[in-house]
Amino acid sequence: MTSSFQALGQHADRAASSEALGQHADRSASFQTPVQPAAARPPSAQPSAAVPSPVTAPAPLTQADIDREMAELHAAAQQRISAGAVLHHPPRDYAPYRSSLLRHPRQPLVAVGGDPDAVELHGPVFGVTDVTALDADLTRQHLGEPLGERITVSGRVLDRDGRPVRGQLVEIWQANASGRYAHQRDQHPAPLDPNFTGVGRCLTDDEGRYHFTTIKPGAYPWRNHLNAWRPAHIHFSLFGTAFTQRLVTQMYFPNDPLFRHDPIFNSIPDDRARQRLIADYQHDLSSPEWSLGYTWDIVLDGPSATWIEEGR
Amino acid sequence: MTELAPTPSQTVGPFYGYALPFPGGGELAPVGHPDAITVRGTVYDGAGAPIPDALLEFWQAGPDGSLTGAPGSLRRDPVTGAVLGRTGVDFTGFARVATDADGGYVLRTLPPVPPASRPDAAPHLAVCVFARGLLHHLYTRVYLPEHAEANAADPLLAQLPPARRATLVAQPERPGVYRFDIRLQAAEGGPHEETVFLEFR
Known part of the structure; x- marks a missing residue:
């Protein structure tokens, strides 16, 4: 345990130092080492037997270590779900994603509710001055055509009552x-x-629809553990009608073989919730001789002033 | 009516830097406004190390107490597509600042005011925190120390023990400048309290 936290400390230092400039912290840090889960492992699975003394470098964390940690956490989550727990979002403390260890609060969140005038039940707005028409086509931002598989991604942004979120900003990066x-x-x-x-x-638009033309992103390596690869994804940032509905997430592509090995995707405890991050391939939206079509609808969580007013 | 299941959150990751921050993102106060204040601070992790890849968003009522906000935070040049920035006149209510290599951020804004419908409420800035390693964003609030009476009556502040409450009140550094550090996790055995984070229901 001590050695892994030392490694994390180095990781954090490194990310903060100028040495890290030019390198992705998650990719440049020394590989993480295994963390013992709360539940004791069977002796045969104890990696500590193979770990050298703290004086020498610890054995690198392998995909098998991470897969085992994720399986244990999924099993524990499944028990809670079977007992009636509703788990939509990832816990902020998810050890298989090593960067989460020092970046989650230990104290419980403090509930704020019952005040329809709370500032957070309203939120920022954006308009036609904030985007240009070309911003939604990532293949036309340079002189030439990008390499790769041209795709379109579209869908609707809704609140939990199914109402469209109109005229709001959707940002992506990939x-x-x-x-x-x-x-x-x-x-x-x-x-x-x-x-x-x-x-x-x-x-x-008025139905809550967004639409992007882009290139299908590739998978890429990172240094959460040895031979860690992220499934292909597009980052999305979304605003609702209230600041409480803010969402940053990642859209994935169907049937990615890396899903089962990725601690970020698997941080979401409920498989049904994980499936909600995977876009649908829609052949009808593919364009002959031009592009492949994907759809992905987004539902924003959190209360808003309109909810409370209608609920009174 | 059956509620739709929400889309789960995922971390903002390390590479949002060329997508989300925008020039002037922390310059929310109209140019030359005599009442503008500066709120600055550092975002720390559980080892007490600064977090160089956090992204902070701020949202507040307009100077008249309106909660409608105004567009134009990301205003773009329709000729080149480049960011023009705010007009310098309109108050959009929204700011976005990435932490620098030393975990620091600076926000220049107007002093928060209570919503027009609740003139006696303790004014605050709403804050949303994103970071690599943070799988689901966090909300907190910046209250100002000079509103002692309103702060004492604030339902959120009033329910917190003093040490926890103090994490939500900015510290005056000099006239017009406040420090508001954000500690995502209390360092084990460390001297600092973890910032209070909020859940809205």
């Missing part, structure tokens, strides 16, 4: 077709594409 971000801290040895940045934004 790696290129090779799995490389146009970010100087990403030094994964995959090519940058001079014709692709990977940033887009749009406003939802």
Whole structure:
């Protein structure tokens, strides 16, 4: 336990130091080491037997270690779900994603409720000055065409009552077709594409619809553990009618073989909730000789002033 | 009516930096406004290390107490698509600042005012925190120390023990400048209290 927390400390230091400039903290830090879960492992599974003394470098954390940790946490979550727990979001403390260990509060959240005038039940607004029409087409932001599989991604942004979130800002960012971000801290040895940045934004229409044209992002490695790879994904940032409905999440693509190995995707305890992050391939939305179509609807959580007013 | 199941949250990750922050994101106060205040601080992790890849968003009532907000935070040049920034005149109510390499942030804004419908409420800035390693964003609030009476009557502050309450009240550094540090986790055995984070129901 001690050695793993030391490793995390180094990780954090490294990310904060100028040495880390030009490198992705999650990718540049030394590989993490196993953390013992609360439930004791059977002696045969104890990695400590193979771990050298603290003087020498600890054995790197393997995919098998992470897979085992995730399986234990999924089993525990499944028991809670069977007992009636509703778990929509990931817990902030999810050890298989090592960066979460020092970045989650230990104290419970303090509930705020019952005040329809709370500032947070209202939220920021955006308008036609905040986006340009080209922002929704990530393939037309440079002189040439980007490499990769051209796709369209569209869907609706709704609140939990199914009402469309109208005229609100949707922002996306993603790696290129090779799995490389146009970010100087990403030094994964995959090519940058001079014709692709990977940033887009749009406003939802009156039905809450958004629409992007982009390139299917590639999978990429990171340094959560040895041989860690993220499934292909597009980051989404969403606003509702209230600040409490804010959402940042990731959209995944169907049938990705990396799902079962990814601690970020698997941080969501309920498999039904995980499935809600996977877009549908829609052949009718594919365009002949041009692009493949995906749809993904988004439901924003959290109360808003309109909810409370109607509930009175 | 059956509620729809919400879309789960995922971490903002390390690479939002070329997508979400925008020039002038922390300059919410109209240019040259005589009442503008500065709120600055550092975001820390559970080892007491600064977090260089956190993203903070702020939301507050307009100077007239309105909660409608105004567009124009991300205003763009329709010719080049580049960010023009705010007009410098309108108050949008929304700010977004990424922490720097030392975990620091600076917000220049107008002093928070209570909503027009609740003129006696303790004014505060609403804050939303995102970071690599944080799987689901966190909310907190910045209250100002000069509103001692309203703060004492605030339902949230009043229910907290003094040490916890203090994490939500900015510290005056000099006239017009406040410090508001955010500690995502209390360091084990450390001297600092973890910031109070909120859940809205």
